Amino acid sequence: MKAGIVSRVVMRMLMTAATVTLPARRWRDALGAMFVSLVPFAAYYRLWLSGPRAQYLSGDTCGLYWPDLVYFYRALAHFQLPLWNPFERGGVSMLSEPEAGVLYPLNWLLVVAGAASGGLPFVVIEIKACLHLAIGGLAMFAWLRRRGLAPAAAVIGGVLYELGPYTTGNAFFSLVWPQAWLPFVLLGADWLLDGGGPLAGIAVAAATFLMVVAGSPPTAFYCALVAIPYVCVRAVDVARRDGAGTVIARSRGPLLLAAALTALACYPSLRGTFEAMRYSERAVRSFGYVAETPLPPPEWLGF
Secondary structure, three states: OHHHHHHHHHHHHHHHHHOOOOOHHHHHHHHHHHHHHHHHHHHOHHHHOOOOOOOOOOOHHHHHHHHHHHHHHHHHHOOOOOOEEOOOOOOEEHHHOHHHOOOOHHHHHHHHHHHHOOOOOOHHHHHHHHHHHHHHHHHHHHHHHHOOOOHHHHHHHHHHHHOOHHHHHOOOOHHHOHHHOHHHHHHHHHHHHOOOOHHHHHHHHHHHHHHHHOOOHHHHHHHHHHHHHHHHHHHHHHHHHHOHHHHHHHHHHHHHHHHHHHHHHHHHHHHHHHHHHOOOOOOOOOHHHHHHOOOOHHHHHHO
16 A cells, blocks of 8 residues: 555656656756655665565654654644643653654644544654655755756765765664755855845755754754854855955845844754753763763774
């Protein structure tokens, strides 16, 4: 049944694409984007099978992400705000649980789609896992095309981004969800620095918001370690091309707008997460904790 649903969706996309008249360059981009978007669903084709060859997600997916999404769905079905989950660990604030994604628009879309279909089958969480890979690959393809790469090169970059070693190793964990939105942040930054105005600032804020609330604050932080230096390097490059005064004059307002909107949008999620950390083992982040948890001293020998 799952294979039939997926095949019908793919065929409908292909038939729609075949009826659209586009210039040759647009056709190459459209086909490249479609290919990159479908690769994750094809790579994990066993998720859509039934019988002995079927694959099902386990671990955190069925023990944490799926129950959170089901609670989200049932709360909305009963016209309740999903702010407190009494069924998890004796009760937990949903705003303090990053993986729950109460503020994540993609979760709302999945829940609404489930409600429209009369339920929320487990395949929804499997679609969510592959959808993040597809979004990341598609966004990387678009960013590489904007940076001037040929369609074939951009396709390779998009596929490597969505199915690289780190991503495939963590494909079914929330760790990879924020990185799906990183290329959109880079696209928005390019647009803003090239004179996109307030709309570009809003785009940067929206992409950053999605990156922060997607479900993994550590990965969002690592993405920021990529995005911030990139913005600085691009700003210097654009200033050399157009003049520092021009760049500052046209980008100052949109940058401030992007920063303000990002802070306003992300505050509830970040506040809830840091409040929850006060009652966890991360409440006191001593040097010993920092040194032992992410990279134990013996691991430095590997360098």
